[in-house]
């Protein structure tokens with residue numbers, strides 16, 4: 523490492539220690555590949571995360587950070603397909619709007635986005651399609667995520683539809699493509715570009731966000747702006763957005779035609795008809811799901827001591843109707859108490875008071891049901907890429 527890079531790294535590390543990271547970002551200095559500390563493989567600017575791969579950086583959130591309604595930026599998970607994650611200097615950065623179905627191509631600075639459009643804030647869950655992939659049996663290829671490839675945050679930004687309206691959309695518009703500043707180390711690897719059907723792009727809950735939990739987006743979560751596609755899995759939530767195109771033909775690349783697809787009619791979900799074929803469709807809606815956040819498999823608990831079982835539950839945006847708990851292997855079910863509602867795209871925290879009254883092994887389960895009537899299955903629905911693992915958890919605890 524040359525002297526200057528080393529110096530910058532030290533400055534970043536120092537600033538991070540007293541919370542100056544976002545200041546540094548605003549100066550346009552940060553967002554550099556040097557933000558990877560090669561000796562510890564820790565992501566600079568992030569607190570403790572669980573490393574899955576280092577290059578590209580894929581790090582999940584330890585489940586204990588799901589105890590708060592909003593996942594702290596410092597511990598929010600990080601997922602990248604490519605290892606080249608460049609410096610974004612916000613002074614030079616522009617969001618370009620174009621494509622063959624746009625009225626007038628336009629470019630916006632961050633200041634213009636903040637100034638020229640109505641700002642809105644949405645609480646929404648950012649969920650990787652492959653979250654809990656490691657629980658599939660037999661094992662499925664791909665990053666072996668446990669339960670931490672997700673996070674709930676308050677996202678502030680402007681509506682994508684307002685920005686597109688300014689440029690004007692032609693009648694031929696079919697999809698809206700999204701590209702970010704990151705790219706592959708090898709030029710032979712296709713750039714990560716995704717598309718949305720026009721209807722989802724124009725949904726009032728699809729945002730170009732510049733703030734996360736009241737702060738500028740952290741570098742690793744998409745500084746300076748990322749897309750928020752409320753209710754859909756996070757593959758569409760493009761980070762470090764640089765280019766949005768409105769196009770009249772289906773986007774044809776490996777990220778649409780090969781990856782992030784599920785067998786047709788296997789999961790309920792939003793429509794993406796321009797990308798559907800006879801056998802498979804793009805993954806879209808988040809599946810109803812829940813997670814127990816304060817119990818570990820094999821944990822020992824003292825008999826007769828009251829225990830508060832805690833967790834979170836979520837779906838694609840109909841909202842959580844109820845969460846039921848079983849402590850007797852699924853024979854009987856009791857309702858958990860749902861905590862504060864932050865909106866239908868947010869996850870919902872829940873709690874349940876339990877007193878283990880005998881010395882024995884208990885199997886604790888949680889099962890969420892959404893307002894649309896969907897409930898978690900007892901076995902995960904097998905699919906080639908290991909997406910949508912939403913089987914009811916069964917956590918064995920030993921009471922002594």
Ligand SMILES: Nc1nc2c(c(=O)[nH]1)N[C@H]1C(S)=C(S)[C@@H](COP(=O)(O)O)O[C@H]1N2
Nearest residue numbers: 599600601602603650702743756757759761
């Ligand atoms: N620019 C860019 N945006 C991206 C990706 C990426 O590789 N590059 N990955 C997507 C996927 S698959 C996920 S799960 C989310 C993860 O968001 P996070 O890293 O902020 O947690 O980012 C999405 N947006």
Ligand SMILES: [Mo]
Nearest residue numbers: 650651756757
């Ligand atoms: Mo993902």
